[in-house]
Amino acid sequence: MGRKQTKSGKIRLTEVAKLAGVSPITASRFFRNPEALSLSKRERVDSAVKELGYVPNLAARALASHRTEVIGVVIPSLTNNVFADVLRGVYDSSEGSRYSIQLANTRYSILQEEKLLRLFRAQKPAGLIVTGINQTAESRAILESMNCPVTQIMEIGDSPVDMMVGFSxxxxxxxxxxxxxxxxxxxxxxxxxxxxxxxxxxxxxxxxxxxxxxxxxxxxxxxxxxxxxxxxxxxxxxxxxxxxxxxxxxxxxxxxxxxxxxxxxxxxxxxxxxxxxxxxxxxxxxxxxxxxxxxxxxTNRYEMGRHAVTMVIDAIEGRRPKEPVLDLGFQxxxxxxxxxxxx
Amino acid sequence: MGRKQTKSGKIRLTEVAKLAGVSPITASRFFRNPEALSLSKRERVDSAVKELGYVPNLAARALASHRTEVIGVVIPSLTNNVFADVLRGVYDSSEGSRYSIQLANTRYSILQEEKLLRLFRAQKPAGLIVTGINQTAESRAILESMNCPVTQIMEIGDSPVDMMVGFSxxxxxxxxxxxxxxxxxxxxxxxxxxxxxxxxxxxxxxxxxxxxxxxxxxxxxxxxxxxxxxxxxxxxxxxxxxxxxxxxxxxxxxxxxxxxxxxxxxxxxxxxxxxxxxxxxxxxxxxxxxxxxxxxxxTNRYEMGRHAVTMVIDAIEGRRPKEPVLDLGFQxxxxxxxxxxxx
DNA sequence: ACAATTATTGACAGCGCTACCATCGGATTG
DNA sequence: CAATCCGATGGTAGCGCTGTCAATAATTGT
The missing domain is CATH 3.40.50.2300 (Response regulator)
Structure with missing residues (x-):
């Protein structure tokens, strides 16, 4: 028979549901779409979560839902001060959201970029932020086949893969x-x-x-x-x-x-x-x-990072911007x- | 009945195993412990993987194995040039390994650090790299309860949580x-x-x-x-x-x-x-x-990043260093x- | 009052992979 | 030649969660 028993102390969604007196699926909905629950159940689940200190298992969630809550960020350099500021914006505005940032560094190599994009695609990120607008045809094809919002940052141009934040x-x-x-x-x-x-x-x-x-x-x-x-x-x-x-x-x-x-x-x-x-x-x-x-x-690098994440998260959650290209200008x-x- | 059929085109480990003429579990072992396979099967699985372009599903792997292949990195600042160099080392030496880096920024706040460490613990990283040796008692307790190798970087001291790389x-x-x-x-x-x-x-x-x-x-x-x-x-x-x-x-x-x-x-x-x-x-x-x-x-910041990752990966894979504290010195x-x- | 519609909730069956045995030949040993 | 061991392989049963659909309760219109 299978594997060793689940450690008795382990807190799963089932435990939360039991304590709250609801079915597991309702407890699950509490996280994904709380508005769908009646107020009373919502409160019951909420307090059960807190009481048990429940922490969702992200791997199980990703497996069952075919989605992750990861936003990939592809930049060409970690040393360049410019990207440090962008990243600060990215991390600042991802904090507090449910999404986590996965950073990848191309070192200005377009082959490395293709490789990284392929990797990201395999991991089904919730969203993607990539640097620049000059992807190779191959990279662009990968981006377009990616089933998630994509924001190109640092500069703007005519044909966004999806969205853009930058300046000319x-x-x-x-x-x-x-x-x-x-x-x-x-x-x-x-x-x-x-x-x-x-x-x-x-x-x-x-x-x-x-x-x-x-x-x-x-x-x-x-x-x-x-x-x-x-x-x-x-x-x-x-x-x-x-x-x-x-x-x-x-x-x-x-x-x-x-x-x-x-x-x-x-x-x-x-x-x-x-x-x-x-x-x-x-x-x-x-x-x-x-x-x-x-x-x-x-150049408004910090703002670029912030906006890129905000736009991606909004798009993930169905709030697409009216204008796909955001020009942050320069002074x-x-x-x-x-x-x-x-x- | 369940959900919509698996897309016929989807490549799972099962498909690879079928093509290679082995059981799924053997194919699985190919990734985790290739030495355990006979040479012939190893080659058969290898070519099946390549032929089908199989990409493992990390979520399923994490769920089934109770492990992730993530190394968490906790630093206090993204803007500071010093950490840019460390990070470059970190990313450079994680590349090519099976592990991916998850970055978190405390902004020099010890409360933020505690929060982030708790978050990491819940996600069961394969290893952890944290900045400095002055964690709060609470943070230190979390680090010690973390069931994975931990490396403290930037400075060295007498009582490492686990390992250290830095200088005085x-x-x-x-x-x-x-x-x-x-x-x-x-x-x-x-x-x-x-x-x-x-x-x-x-x-x-x-x-x-x-x-x-x-x-x-x-x-x-x-x-x-x-x-x-x-x-x-x-x-x-x-x-x-x-x-x-x-x-x-x-x-x-x-x-x-x-x-x-x-x-x-x-x-x-x-x-x-x-x-x-x-x-x-x-x-x-x-x-x-x-x-x-x-x-x-x-200060040897890039090397610090490289060594920290190498030490963590080695420790994960059972190759613990003789000396837990590595002094990289200064010039x-x-x-x-x-x-x-x-x- | 009754049908039609809409909010809530629940049951079921997996997602793709791996832990834990069990198995099975073949090499080694006494 | 049987007993033992070992390396290689496979079977089974989940990991913890959510998509789909069905069922039930509440609300509305006529």
Whole structure:
């Protein structure tokens, strides 16, 4: 005969039902759809749950219902500060809900992404949050075959798999360059590391803004596929100076690079913003206290994480947003590093 | 009669077993204990799995076996760069194993920690990784009642719940101060934010090193419970200067504060290290490229994450380490900011 | 008052997998 | 050659919960 007896102390839904004087299925409904119970039974079950300290067995629930209460989150990097903020938003707004977060890291590999998505699909998550809008055809097919709400985050585009929260990196890049141009700069360098799709879009914003002013020059552009660091900012800036010694501004695709450029300027006695304006991207906290303070494009990362989870949970529970695409925008935070005349 | 028929296309272990010409239980063993199968059956099951693209149902597995393949990780912050590195190690070394990571964030609240641990216990994780060694009595009791390997990370101490990976924050603080003293500094300030237990220990290292040199002075110490930022480094430094205008060095409990101090020095035209030596903690990447480059205590965070997972998995699978406590140490990375004489 | 409809509740039969024996040959031993 | 052991395999019976449908009670309309 089967296995050893259920430990007598073990509290199952049956025990709760017994104490409450209802059938197990009614007790089950108490968790899934309490409104369906009459008030009296609802209270009886509620107090039985508390009295016994009942904790549902999630594995049994998942097995019987063919669903889990897991929201998968696929991001390309754990080190990048940007994702730390997004994740904080994600975890903050998943707390208190019944859903738990399952994190997966692609390390910017699209193959790894496909693999992870396949894994997620097999585990039937209740919802999914993925980074970016440039999934491979294969990944996109998996996402579409996934039988749950999906939110793409970090950027927005025309054809969401399902929902999107983000902002236009192209517009943000364009706005940053427009601002620098307004300051009277003409030779604006572009520094890019790890040219992922979003960075690529920022570049396109830069390129088009420069072209619109008839100032685009390939010599002003230095990029690499190497991951971003502060040190790399200095190195790339040195390369840029060698290529185009007459630059009067630099747009960095992220704040780490911008900080590296600032340090390199200090090292070479280049006055900022006198000789060179610097603009970063993301507006990490340190940008405000650098000397000089550094201009950046603020992105609403925490909010992005929060909204992504909220949208997914709402969709799971049948409350689909009217608009599938949510644009959180960006703010150009102008500081000393890009306002030469004010110095 | 029950529910709708199993979708004919659905692949269960039974299908695999049928194709391989073995009983379902043998197929099951293929995953749990392949060595127990004869070579021929092992190969037959293996190819059947591949042919059918079988993916195990984790919920069913968990329900039947009373176990999950989840390793819980409890950390106090998602924003802190320090934990980003630890997590990278954690995720990197969990990949390729059968275990998945479940992350939980206490936000430095010990009550939240208790709550999360209780939650984890209810879900019967295969292993657990928790931050620090200062759990409340209640939390500790939960950890001890948890029926799985537990690793405490970030610091080491005398009475591990089970296993530990980390280093001595006291020794690290002491070593940093010893170094500064060797440079001839006498009035060494201490800047601390979010005085969590580990930061507290660094302070004790500072205090004892200063006392040993008969140089301890409460006026040299400025701390706050506010979370760390670069900006805060500047603020605290201003407070310190007001309290003790004659300081000749500052030890910051983390690198963000150190960077804030550097910026504040630039703002006030205080020469570093000429007028003031600066030493940080953690050795984040930017410390090397700051101007002047900033001395810091390097901590092996990525390795800590890797080892924690490896130790837990090994313990789950019966390979307990000889030594339950693993000291990963630290390295004092001396740079320009703390070597006045070399300038 | 009676049929028709709607809220509540319950019975049944699994979800897909594994723990616990039982079994069965074959190798080893005395 | 029987007794013993061991490694490999299989049968049975659930793990704790929920989907489906049926049954019952309460409510409404005519």
């Amino acid at each position: 990196h192209y517009d943000a890049g364009f706005a940053a360059i427009s601002h620098i141009l307004e300051q009277g700069c003409r030779r604006i360098g572009f520094l890019g590391a790890r040219m992922d799709p979003r960075v690529q879009r920022r570049f396109e914003g830069y390129r088009d803004a420069m072209k619109a002013a008839s100032l685009f020059d390939p010599n002003l552009v230095v990029t690499t596929s190497v991951p971003t660091t502060v040190t790399l900012g200095g190195t790339l800036f040195a390369d840029l100076l060698a290529q185009a010694p007459d630059i009067d501004a630099v747009f960095c695709v992220n704040d780490d690079l911008a900080l590296g450029v600032l340090f390199e300027c200090q090292r070479r006695q280049i006055s900022v913003p006198g000789d060179l304006a610097i603009v970063g991207f993301n507006d990490l906290e340190f940008m405000a206290s650098a000397v000089p303070s550094l201009t950046s494009v603020r 150009l935070i102008v500081r000393e590093s890009s306002t030469p005349q004010s110095i | 924050h006291y020794d690290a603080g002491f070593a940093a101060i010893s170094h500064i003293l060797e440079q001839g500094c006498r009035r060494i300030g201490f800047l601390g934010a979010r005085m969590d237990p580990r930061v507290q220990r660094r302070f004790e290292g500072y205090r004892d090193a200063m006392k040993a040199a008969s140089l301890f002075d409460p006026n040299l110490v400025v701390t706050t419970s506010v979370p760390t930022t670069v900006t805060l480094g500047g603020t605290l430094f201003a407070d310190l200067l007001a309290q003790a205008p004659d300081i000749d060095a500052v030890f910051c409990v983390n690198d963000d504060l150190a960077l804030g101090v550097l910026f504040e020095c630039q703002r006030r035209q205080i020469s570093v290290p000429g007028d003031l030596a600066i030493v940080g903690f953690n050795d984040l990447e930017f410390m090397a490229s700051a101007v002047p480059s900033l001395t810091s205590v390097r 004092l990375i001396v740079r320009e900011s703390s070597t006045p004489q070399s300038i």
